[in-house]
Amino acid sequence: MASKHTTNAVAAALAVVALAVSAPTARADDATGTPAPTETTTTSTTTTPTAPAARTQAPAATTEATQSAPATTSTQTRTAAATTSAAAATPVAVIPRTAPVSRIKDLQVRLKLVGQFPYAITGVYWSAVDRAVLAFQHAKGLAETGIVDQPTWDRLQALTSTPVVLPRTSTALRVKDLQVRLKLNGRFAYGITGVYWSAVDRAVLAFQLAHDLPQSGVVDQRTWDRLKAVTASPVVIGRTAATAQLKEVQLRLRAVGLWGYGITGAYWSALDRAVLTFQQQRNLPQSGVIDQRTWSRLVALTYTPGTFDQHRFDAGLRPLMPTAASLDSRCRTGRVMCVDKATRTLTWVVDGTPSMVMWARFGRPGAETREGTFRVSRKYEYVISNLFFTPMPYSMFFSGGQAVHYSSNFARLGYASASHGCVNIADHAQIKSLFFQVRVGDKVVVHP
Numbered sequence: 001m002a003s004k005h006t007t008n009a010v011a012a013a014l015a016v017v018a019l020a021v022s023a024p025t026a027r028a029d030d031a032t033g034t035p036a037p038t039e040t041t042t043t044s045t046t047t048t049p050t051a052p053a054a055r056t057q058a059p060a061a062t063t064e065a066t067q068s069a070p071a072t073t074s075t076q077t078r079t080a081a082a083t084t085s086a087a088a089a090t091p092v093a094v095i096p097r098t099a100p101v102s103r104i105k106d107l108q109v110r111l112k113l114v115g116q117f118p119y120a121i122t123g124v125y126w127s128a129v130d131r132a133v134l135a136f137q138h139a140k141g142l143a144e145t146g147i148v149d150q151p152t153w154d155r156l157q158a159l160t161s162t163p164v165v166l167p168r169t170s171t172a173l174r175v176k177d178l179q180v181r182l183k184l185n186g187r188f189a190y191g192i193t194g195v196y197w198s199a200v201d202r203a204v205l206a207f208q209l210a211h212d213l214p215q216s217g218v219v220d221q222r223t224w225d226r227l228k229a230v231t232a233s234p235v236v237i238g239r240t241a242a243t244a245q246l247k248e249v250q251l252r253l254r255a256v257g258l259w260g261y262g263i264t265g266a267y268w269s270a271l272d273r274a275v276l277t278f279q280q281q282r283n284l285p286q287s288g289v290i291d292q293r294t295w296s297r298l299v300a301l302t303y304t305p306g307t308f309d310q311h312r313f314d315a316g317l318r319p320l321m322p323t324a325a326s327l328d329s330r331c332r333t334g335r336v337m338c339v340d341k342a343t344r345t346l347t348w349v350v351d352g353t354p355s356m357v358m359w360a361r362f363g364r365p366g367a368e369t370r371e372g373t374f375r376v377s378r379k380y381e382y383v384i385s386n387l388f389f390t391p392m393p394y395s396m397f398f399s400g401g402q403a404v405h406y407s408s409n410f411a412r413l414g415y416a417s418a419s420h421g422c423v424n425i426a427d428h429a430q431i432k433s434l435f436f437q438v439r440v441g442d443k444v445v446v447h448p
Contacts, residue, residue: 091149097125104129106215107148110160111136113214121212157214166219168196175200177286178219181231182207184285192283231285233292239267246271248315249290252302253278255311263314308344313414318427319345319357327354330373330445337376337396337404337438339423339446341369344415346404346423348434358430361410363402364418374398374444381435388420393428394435398444406431 095107101123108129111117116132116139134146140155148156166178172194179200182188187203187210205217211226219227237245243265250271253259258274276288282297303309306326309319322345324332331338332352339346341362348356362369380395387401395405407424409417414426423446425431 091143091145091147093147094150094153095148099125102209102215105209105212107156109212110156110214113160114156160214161216162221162223164218165221165224170196173280173286176280176283178204178227180283181227181285184231185227228285228287232287233285233294235289236292236295237290241267244316248311248317249275249298251311251315252298255302256298306342308342313344313359318430319343319359321354321357322347324349324352324354327352328445328447330443330447335439335442337398337434337442337444339369339404339444341371341446341448346425348437356430356434358425358427358434360404361407361415361417361419361424361426363421367419367421369419369421369423369446370399370402371446371448372399374446376438376440376442376444379435379438379440392422394425394431396435396438396444404431404434404444 095103099107104125105121105123107125108117108119108121108123111129111132112119112121114136116136117128119128130146133148133152134144136142136156137144137146137152142152142155143149145152166174170178175196176192176194178196179188179190179192179194182200182203183192185207187207188199190199201217204219204223205215207213207227208215208217208223211230213223213226214220216223237249245265246267247263247265250259250261250263250265253271253274254263256278258278259271261270272288275290275294276286278284278298279286279288279294284294284297285291287294302311312319322340322343327338327347327349328340330336331347331349334351336349337346338349338354339360344360344362346358346360347354376396376398378397380397381393383392383395384390385392391408392403392405395403397403402421402423404423404425406428407419407422407426410419410424411426411428425434
């Protein structure tokens, strides 16, 4: 009986265990509302469900696919970034081999200035330019790309630039000086206004290109020095010039209203200012010195060719030697004393070549010096006038009692007085020299 009770108890326990195992599955099925047949093999030790295992593996596969997609996207991103980085690392030439000739010339000029290009400035991008660029990069610690990239060009420009000496905001007088010089060089075809406008920019750049200068487009020190050098003219009357020459300058400046001081023949600061003012007013290069261009303009404004040069006479200077072409045609053959009443000069001419010229004074009204072609009839180194009882040294008679001779009165009073018909000479040294060259029978031409 007891054994039977024991057997019943074991059976009851096994039933409880079976219910405990099967109950979760049933609840799961109830939750889904979809009956799922299961095969349950019950042994004395384990229970094996099969369907739930298959359901568990599917999410795992989905998770693997999800993890694989981001990995692919990451790889593509890294590849694109590497491509972009490689492109950024490739240097870009700001002056390529196909650049315009003007740009290549600018490059060659700058390389030459830093000592890397010893060849001619041609505007041709050849192998020597490559080597020069590479050598410059190596010398300056730049990336040795061998091309003119932005860092290379920036460094080269910085090393070859000079300070700007005439900016766009310069005074009108300074800009006029620039325009005048550019015009003289054939780079500026407009009016001299003192306004710094786009045409001035273009002219400066064209000048730099033509003269193998760095093409900065601004008037830097190097450009200005070259422009002044090519537009300068020789100084003809310096600060140490003779007193008579400086007197002439002062007289001529006074004639154009720029000299209000005494005619002293001294070169002082007021003369510097007057010369500079004249240059500014007449659109000349503002050198501040009396160069050939300035002097020629001043003389042209204060003297008419073929007339008496009062300023030169008043300064105590001899007349300028005339050209053969300017002489009267009768004076161009043989040995001639050519007397020009218009210029108040006597020129000694031999076979068409003038060799000596001197100031001359003629007869007063009513006793005029006769005009025409004559011959020297007689000569006297010293003679006294029979009519006026005055000395007539170095007399050379050509028409009755009229002669060419030295006059102390002329030397003392100038043109404030006049002769009685003779041709007076005031320069003793000149008339003496002339007297011993002239022969009896030589021609004398007196013309208005």
